Amino acid sequence: MSLLSRATTLACFCILLSASATMAEPVSDQASAPATQTPAGIKPEYAAVFATLTERFPEYPVDKIIPSPIAGLLEVDSGHHVFYVDPSGKYVLNGHVFDLVAREDITKARMEDLSRVDPKELPIADAFDIVRGNGKRQVYIFSDPDCPYCRKLEQQIPSVSDVTIHVFLYPLTSLHPNAYDHALGVWCSKDRQKSWSNEMLKGVDPAAAKCDNPLERNLALGEKLGVNATPTMVFADGRMHAGVVSATEFERLLNGSN
Numbered sequence: 651m652s653l654l655s656r657a658t659t660l661a662c663f664c665i666l667l668s669a670s671a672t673m674a675e676p677v678s679d680q681a682s683a684p685a686t687q688t689p690a691g692i693k694p695e696y697a698a699v700f701a702t703l704t705e706r707f708p709e710y711p712v713d714k715i716i717p718s719p720i721a722g723l724l725e726v727d728s729g730h731h732v733f734y735v736d737p738s739g740k741y742v743l744n745g746h747v748f749d750l751v752a753r754e755d756i757t758k759a760r761m762e763d764l765s766r767v768d769p770k771e772l773p774i775a776d777a778f779d780i781v782r783g784n785g786k787r788q789v790y791i792f793s794d795p796d797c798p799y800c801r802k803l804e805q806q807i808p809s810v811s812d813v814t815i816h817v818f819l820y821p822l823t824s825l826h827p828n829a830y831d832h833a834l835g836v837w838c839s840k841d842r843q844k845s846w847s848n849e850m851l852k853g854v855d856p857a858a859a860k861c862d863n864p865l866e867r868n869l870a871l872g873e874k875l876g877v878n879a880t881p882t883m884v885f886a887d888g889r890m891h892a893g894v895v896s897a898t899e900f901e902r903l904l905n906g907s908n
Contacts, residue, residue: 689713699724702739719747719756730765730876732757765876766888773871774816776864778842783812787904790816790884792868792877795833795849796826799894800881804850806897813904817846818868820880830865832856837863 688697696715703712703726710728715735718725723734723743734743746757772790793800807815819837821829832849835856839845848854872882875890882892887906895903 696724699735699737699739703735719749725760727760727764730761732760732764762889765890767875767884767890768888769884769886772816772818772884773864773867776867776871777816777818778837778846780807780815780817780843780846781813782807782810782815785812785814787813788816788886789813789904790818792818792820792872792880792882792884794820794822794826794829794880795836795846796829797822797880801850802894803881804847806895806900809897810900810904818871819865820868820872820877820882821865822880831858833865834861834863835859837861837865 688694688700691714692700692712693715699715700712703710710731712726712728714725714727716725716727718734720734722736724737726733726735734745734747735741746755748754749756769788769790774790777790791803793803819833821833823830832855835858836842836845836849838859838861839856845856849856871877875884877890877892879892881894882890883895883903884890885903885906889903891903
């Protein structure tokens with residue numbers, strides 16, 4: 651699908667979402683918004699919009715409200731997510747904004763900025779390392795041993811050199827019931843890198859084992875960072891990327907290219 655077709659589809663989707671939300675329960679306008687304590691990060695001119703959104707959508711905390719690239723539309727940052735409202739707070743658009751001239755997904759780029767992580771704060775003692783070449787470049791990967799997409803990523807990695815891969819075992823048992831046991835087997839093995847490679851590249855499950863392990867801490871860390879899919883990679887510049895990438899794309903991301 652072309653960028654223009656995708657943008658048109660998303661635009662229609664946003665309009666439908668806005669219309670259905672309005673028909674279900676109209677959002678009050680600024681004049682009737684209840685008094686709400688406005689955080690310091692919200693400018694005074696957006697206090698009424700903040701109050702309206704907080705009242706109607708308390709499950710979505712509003713961290714920031716700023717002008718969007720589209721005149722008459724405000725950007726709302728909520729955690730790692732972005733949506734848009736009109737200045738009255740009555741209409742909500744949930745979708746991506748594209749710059750068709752620059753051929754850029756503006757919303758995606760913004761969400762990547764919001765989800766950036768400081769790699770120095772990651773507890774690498776709770777990961778095991780795979781070093782290729784001089785290991786100079788760094789990447790942190792949340793990976794599930796039973797995830798087929800994680801295995802596809804692992805098939806791309808051997809062709810990438812001069813990198814240290816910090817693997818955080820991240821078993822998603824809601825999708826893969828045996829993933830926790832397999833992750834435990836990898837962590838408790840004498841050679842974690844070999845055990846991991848056997849699992850991911852050859853389909854050989856590790857021997858059952860029990861030992862002190864970081865799996866629960868990894869799951870808690872992932873939840874805090876907003877990791878909701880595997881594989882999820884954190885690069886040296888703090889950008890997070892979920893999903894399989896080719897070796898070429900992996901190299902690009904390792905080098906910090908946009």
